[in-house]
Amino acid sequence: MEAVNALKLLLTFDPYVYNIIGVSLQVSGIALLFSTLIGIPVGATLGLTHFRGKPFVTALLYTGMGFPPVVIGLFVFLLFSSVGPLGNLGWLFTTRAMITAQTIIAFPMVSGFTMAAVLSVDKNLMKQLQALGATRFQASWAAIKEARIGVLVAIIAGFGGIISEVGAVMLVGGNIAGKTRVLTTAIVLETRQGNFGVAIAFGIILLAITFIANLTMITLQKKHLFATE
């Protein structure tokens, strides 16, 4: 009941709450975009090519999926700290540092799942396409298209991983009210203050956002996901 009242309170057009939601979407959305733009080509390349040391790179990527976000946060913190190598950028305790951290967190998930999806595409398809005169790039593109559902799952996994992440954004963002406070760090703050109702309400908002984002992505792919071929 406490949570329901808090939820009502939060949704009564409170600018504080909307700012938190906005920053959450901004940080995780941009981070997802970056990790998708880098992760899909990397994952596809790993899935389609053979080279020495590929098992090593693959293992590295899968290890990255299980990397504790807070350690990545610490790494980004040290990177952007004023005495760190990129300290002069002044990115620490801004959304930019948070986006950097979340991009690094989402990248192994996006590329790893993309690789797995591309690997499951029939090998003969590539050979046939190339026999028919497709360039290497065209054939790769066709493989990604064929694996699109897996690629979609890769993007969804990446988004779920970072929108719900708290350790790294707390460390590099600093949970500054109105600037770097996101849903997860707001939940930590409210819990710390004993305001469990508000914390739960923020949690419900977070779940709702993730659900809507996933529904949107799935709806866009509905034809392919649920088609009876």
Added chain:
Amino acid sequence: MKKILILCVVLIIMMVPVGCQQMADPEVEYSDGDEGPVDNGEIKEVPGPEPEYADTIVLATTTSTYDSGLLNEIIPVFESRHGIEVDILSMGTGQAIEVGKRGDCDIILVHARDLEDKFVEEGYGTERRDVMYNDFVFLGPAGDPAEIKGSADLEEALQVMVEHMESAGVVFTSRGDNSGTHVKEESLWSYANVEAEEQEWYTSLGQGMGDTLITTNEMAGYTLTDRGTFLSMMDNLPNLEIVFEGDELLANPYGIIPVNPAKHPGVNYEEAMLLVDFFISEEAQEMIGEFGKDTFGQPLFFPDA
């Protein structure tokens, strides 16, 4: 694949409108003071005689000052008066001091006297000023199974606690996070000459004050807390009450220290000094003394400047 591209585009469209306006901010806000007047509409509207001020400073402070709501009362007054925005980082004292040492904030407001003096001695901070104090209190479950209540002094209370904890089957929860409260707790054990940390009932949580209180409440255990945080959260802590208080060793002074520009040339020292002056001004001191009276029936902090 076209769909995935559309997806990406939709995502960008969803995120960018929020992004644009907010991404633009940090660049301006984090520019150094020595870059001269910032070309920003807001700043130009303030006809201050000192346009060289940076418009944002970063204050690293402890959870007790922020989570209790004190800074939300005081800081806005400073911000509107000087046109300087204060970004507040609320963390443990240990982390706040470390952030200050690295030059990642402009000023710290913390409570661990020994660490603060060391911070200044090592040249990371320029000068420490007293701001306010409250006191630490020992909390325990209703009924006080370890029979600490009524102890004559702190030493006795701690020795009684150590004797009774095991037979009473209760735990002592420690912050365990190198925070001001944790450092204080360690000094109290060594003062009373007891080895608490090695006991079975000693629980080191590694959490902030609020989390520690909530955990202690659930475990119906004993803990050490600053009075301010306890009062501000009392409604959520039905199982806990004060079992020992009032010893002068339990004083909890808060100090404010600007980060030394000689160590970190990038810090906004002049603006940080303005904040120091504000905190020790009569006006802010009065606000500190009044804060919490209406909500909790007593002040959470006492002015000390």
